[in-house]
Amino acid sequence: MKSLQIFLLLSLFMLSAQQLDEPVTYACTEGYEFNLEEQECKDINECETLPDACKGGMGCINHYGGYFCLPLNAQIIISNSEEDPPTVTRPPPPPHFIPIPAVPSHRGNYQITRLQAGQTFYTCPIGFTADEFNFCRDLDECLQSSYICQWRCVNQPGSYSCVCPEGYQVQGTHMCQDINECETGPNCHEDQVCWNYFGGYRCYPRNPCQEPYVQNGEGRCSCQSLSACRGLPPTIVYKYMSITSERSVPADIFQIQATSVFPNMHNTFRIKAGNEEGQFFLRRSSNVSAMLVMMRPLIGPREHVLDLEMVTQNSGLSYRSSSLLRLTIIVGPYAF
Secondary structure, three states, X not given: OHHHXXXXXXXXXXXXXXXXXXXXXXXXXXXXXXXXXXXXXXXXXXXXXXXXXOOOOEEEEEEXXXXXXXXXXXXXXXXXXXXXXOEEOOOOOOOOEEEXXXXXXXXXXXXXXXXXXXXXXXXXXXXXXXXXXXXXXXXXXXXXXXXXXXXXXXXXXXXXXXXXXXXXXXXXXOEEEEOOHHHHOOOOOOOEEEEEEOOEEEEEEOOOOOOOEEEEEOOEEEEOOOOOOOOOOOEEEXXXXXXXXXXXXXXXXXXXXXXXXXXXXXXXXXEEEOOOOOOEEEEEOOOOEEEEEEOOOOOOXXXXXXXXXXXXXXXXXXXXXXXXXXXXXXXXXXOO
């Protein structure tokens, strides 16, 4: 009998040892995991474990067995009865600050700012601003001021850039500077001279003289035949200049001066041709010089050709002569 008892106890001990050696598994429903310390199924917080649980600026809200996505300014309503549930709303954030999103790992383009009393807020980076959903959106600096760029403003995420029209390059960050195409490369033929103006360039003939005139210097033409040049100025000088569009007026833009001075000679100046619309006025400065004044603003791009005449005479000697300066004024397309 005693041997039988010992055998039964030994059998029970071996059976218990076999049960302890077998692995024990626990199964929880989807959205839960088994907690060994508390020996029960615990909810999984997908808002912390899934890095892309919610997208498009939505906030992640964890609940038992799953999660859902809501706008960051959504109202959360809690009710356990059939009565109208109270509405829980958050106070509006301070200006330029954004409350912590529902998912701490989804900070997007926020910057952390820690205040007193344990409060933590997010501020938008420079170039961004908070929208109605308390999310940082790009601030369009180009809409803030029409003077931010000299020509055109191009908005970019978090910043902006200034661009200039063809013929100009950005100077600094806001201004446009004319490109001198006559210096950057050969743009005209060998028998032409390149003239740069605001926003472009033009090619003019190196020898502008036409019969009966012949060239006797750079931009200078003279008539060698008295019979052929009867009634014509003996010399014509060609000059070029450029101005910006819509320049303020009145403005002194060009000075003419006699190259030779003779005693007892009197000089007069006039605009002989090209001023049919009355945009210019020739003001006599002295006996040997005069100033061309622009009286009305010019809008480019366009070209004006003025014939400025100087008449030299001596009434005592019955002497009269004239010379002509043909001035080409190129008006740029912009006011810079």
